[in-house]
């Protein structure tokens with residue numbers, strides 16, 4: 001039996017009749033075509049599916065879709081505005097923090113959740129915030145540099 005889901009996705013209110021057994025990641029990708037959110041392990045271990053739900057980074061593979069009811073969801077597609085990448089996205093590019101790119105949307109959403117609540121994090125805080133995001137390519141150093149560089153730019157431009 002379908003249930004009515006009402007929530008906000010990247011600033012836009014949506015209403016959708018969904019199968020409540022669906023996971024949020026599958027809803028985003030298969031129904032809304034927001035395929036920037038990736039599927040890796042599907043069991044909460046890799047972070048590829050990270051989105052922000054009411055200001056908190058979550059593994060959307062573990063979230064039943066109806067948990068999003070009434071919530072504000074942000075996905076990687078919501079970061080670019082008017083054809084311009086966000087500062088975080090730019091710094092991932094500038095610092096060479098992307099190789100295959102599979103982990104990148106999840107990394108950036110975890111980093112965004114951190115910088116939204118803590119605009120001046122330490123290296124350790126960045127490492128902790130990204131602790132649930134696995135990258136098989138980069139070695140993490142450039143990712144951490146990218147987040148710290150983005151934080152600095154965002155503070156200057158605030």
Ligand code: FES
Nearest residue numbers: 040041042047061
């Ligand atoms: S796909 Fe969700 S944590 Fe790996």
Ligand code: FES
Nearest residue numbers: 099103135136137
């Ligand atoms: S850039 Fe390939 S998994 Fe992170």
